[in-house]
Amino acid sequence: MASNTKEVGIREVPRIDKWIVLSLQHLFAMFGATILVPYLVGLSPAVALLSSGLGTLAYLLVTRGQVPAYLGSSFAFIAPIIAASTLNGPEGAMVGSFLAGLVYGLIALVIKAYGVNSIMRFLPPIVVGPVIMVIGLGLAGVAIDMAMNEPVSGEYSTTHFIVALITLTITVLASMFFKGFFSLVPIMFGIIGGYLSALFFGLVDFQPVRDASWFAAPDVLVPFVTYIPAFSWEIAFIMVPIAVVTIAEHIGDQMVLSKVVGKDFIKKPGLHRSILGDGVATVIASFLGGPPNTTYGENIGVLAITRVFSVFVIAGAAVLAVAFSFVGKFAALISTIPTAVMGGVSILLFGVIASSGLRMLIDNEINIGLKRNLIISSVILVIGIGGAFIQVRDNIEIAGMALATIIGIILHIVLPEKEVSYGKKAMFESE
Template sequence: MESQRIIQVEEKVPLKLLVPLSIQHMFAMFGASILVPFIFGINPAVVLFMNGIGTLLFILITKGKAPAYLGSSFAFLAPAGVVISNFGYAYALGGFVAVGFCGCILALVVYRFGTGWIDIVLPPAAMGPVVALIGLELSGTAASNAGLLEEVIDPKKLIVFMVTLGTAVFGSILFRKFFSVIPILIAVMAGYGAALICGIVDFTEVEAAPLLALPNFSAPKFSLEAILMILPVLLVITSEHIGHQVVTSKIVGRDLLKDPGLHRSLFGDNFSTMLSGLIGSVPTTTYGENIGVMAITRVYSVRVIGGAAILSIICSLIGKLSALISTIPGPVIGGISFLLYGMIGTSGLRILVDSKVDYGSSRNLALTSVIFVTGLSGISVKIGNIQLTGMVLACVAGMILSLLFYLLERFHLTNDQT
């Protein structure tokens, strides 16, 4: 592909290239995207279905000018996990709907007032640690899925875990060309093969599953307490979305924040999340893996992205395939989670590096320090029936501190200048 010319956003792609390029985009998001429903304990078929529908809606809302694939969002894992354990998955769906709806309202605010206020509420010194906490807070979940926290560790599970993690880690630094885009998928396949050899895969559900089947849709339930636990994630996913659009703009050589406009892409992203909650799926977000595919292939056509979305929908309707995906054992998921959660944590640190946060400033040092300790200490704050803990509590604390620091600076009360 490196010897070929750039295929721009609006260009058509010949069918002989459209199919393999679309499959590649679907594979790029596949490993990470289906991990989220596994963690939530739901069938991945509904997620594959909504990822495809959400991507097509995103393309429509952005008038076919912003190439992006919408996959499962990791930002919701920690707060949604708390809601699921306390209330049930249906109430987490209600939280997803609320966040998506508020995100659509936020898109209208961005259309009217721009994005400068986001840096006031969550500047890079706060956003970096908040994003890092998304991964760090879930590290125990990865170990639990792998079976490493059991009193007696099963040697078979340990072997599967090590094969999966080893393939993911070394594949991410050794694989080249097309394989460098899908190390997570390859690691899942390697781990699954090890699980078959170790005899810890159960095919009972696959044998009973029909060839074709509709995804298992479910309806949300709403609780103010559950919604308020999840709602602070809105600021995190907004900053993530802006970052993805900036990176994509540099790749395609166009300012996507102006045309089609950040308000359109932000609305499309959050509308998809709201719709996901309404049908029983997980929140969606523009996927960095697919941005990487565009950078490598130099093919930016939204028709390729749309083809990948259609393929994802088709896969969700094949009952045997959905059941087969569900047989992936915990040690495989745990091995992938070890790397992915760490990468999420590292992406938070990358925000600090890319933004060149000055820790010679007492304000930045205090802000990052308080957020990290608040998120990792295990403390919780109850306001009525609402319990804030982990990343959500850290995000709220960071927002309050950021606003206070901004006001102190406006009144020239800080000691930065001296």
């Protein structure tokens, strides 16, 4: 960490040249992950950039310009968006995202009224950790399919797998050996390196870039304009429970951010405001056709290294993201990235998601040897990864991660000795 860098306060405005450079750093930090999510679920990367920028600006407004956090596409919602899109197309996924955003708002109201522990008592590490593992491991098949198979025919391709392995290798090396800011953007280096290798193997077609105009409005999905939204209980059961898990992750991010900046954001402006900001950003994304948004750890890392905590720098990155979303050739260039490249990056990313769930158990010193913890974690993992579902009605299912989350919470409520599920380190300290 660069400890010799002069600290810039939350409300300070850097000199314009430094402002632009610092904002670009945050743009690069979030870029790889933010465009990867829509790429995997069949949404527009340009719209994801647009909703990310607008969502971050809304977040800054909701938190009264007191929390320097950038919001990008949430990986937790990849599988639910794919499932919802299979049922009702991308429009159905947007309805589910909107409902998830409303859940953020409701939980923010509960926290405002009753305190953080009113929510966290239902989400101990033994529930949240395995659910996060399910999110990562449940997507393993998607990553391997993209890495190994030709996208059109679906048949095995040695060339595609070689490109994926090259991409993975570059990403791993960047993660391990790069220092400072560069260590925060291994996804970017992996995608760029993998793209160059795909170019060498003849997997890249530049025709879409040649055909695209420099200025082009993102291909947004706007309710009651481009489609008529329709409520579905099945989509609600797919998307809404994931919001509960991402809120637990959000609380962890806020605690880390508070330590980095040296201010208690849980108390001021208050956790209810930051969660509401996430919810508003997700609702905005659902109105545009982008994936749900969440605070990004990569950008927290940038804050830690640069010691520049200015919300104006974060806002600058958001404005740049919005501007890039209207560059047609830029969006076309993203569309030329071969699936093998994204598959190679995803092998590591989805594994990291699963490992972060394991890390939550370790950090909170959860004793898996205790029967209660062993039962809860085992049931969540098998139900979530195994693809179990409950058929409520002919067209309504509660499946996968949603079912695993619900059953995990129920088991935590009904089984005795609840205190052992919080570990030696409480997930959230008493108020």
